[in-house]
Amino acid sequence: FKVRIPFPWLDSFVMRFQSGLGLFKEKPKMALLLTGLLFLSTITTGLGLYLSFTALGFNPELSLILLMECLVSLMTIVSLTPANLGIREGGIVSLAALLGISAGQSLSASILSRFGSMLVHFILGIIFSYLLFGRIFATPEKEFLK
Numbered sequence: 502f503k504v505r506i507p508f509p510w511l512d513s514f515v516m517r518f519q520s521g522l523g524l525f526k527e528k529p530k531m532a533l534l535l536t537g538l539l540f541l542s543t544i545t546t547g548l549g550l551y552l553s554f555t556a557l558g559f560n561p562e563l564s565l566i567l568l569m570e571c572l573v574s575l576m577t578i579v580s581l582t583p584a585n586l587g588i589r590e591g592g593i594v595s596l597a598a599l600l601g602i603s604a605g606q607s608l609s610a611s612i613l614s615r616f617g618s619m620l621v622h623f624i625l626g627i628i629f630s631y632l633l634f635g636r637i638f639a640t641p642e643k644e645f646l647k
Contacts, residue, residue: 543567543574546618550593553613559606561597569596590615 506512525532547570554561573592577585590611597607 543571546570546574546614549617550610550614553610553617554606556613557606557609559602559610561600561602565600569593569600572596586615 547567593611
């Protein structure tokens with residue numbers, strides 16, 4: 502069904518969202534794969550945050566950190582800053598305060614987690630760039646120009 506939304510930008514967003522849901526309906530295996538990857542990404546990021554807390558000498562419960570990561574992931578669905586820089590950290594500090602973890606501890610752990618995440622992305626970027634561009638530049642000119 503079509504509901505008239507008075508704001509054109511919001512109407513466009515809703516239309517694209519509905520179109521995307523239609524793709525999941527058409528390809529349920531793709532939806533399952535993407536859901537699994539999202540779950541794996543959230544668990545991996547949560548484990549990174551847990552390791553950040555433990556590396557700094559704090560000992561929070563793993564289940565609480567994973568719950569906190571799920572909530573922070575929900576908070577950062579809409580990107581307000583590039584890579585949600587500061588938004589994610591603020592969410593972690595706020596949620597950690599509810600768990601009784603001090604702001605200093607949680608901010609330190611969230612910054613360490615961000616640094617670790619950036620380091621992993623940087624290293625993987627170099628590896629995959631080499632693999633991609635190595636194949637492109639290794640191709641003989643005759644075949645590359647065809």
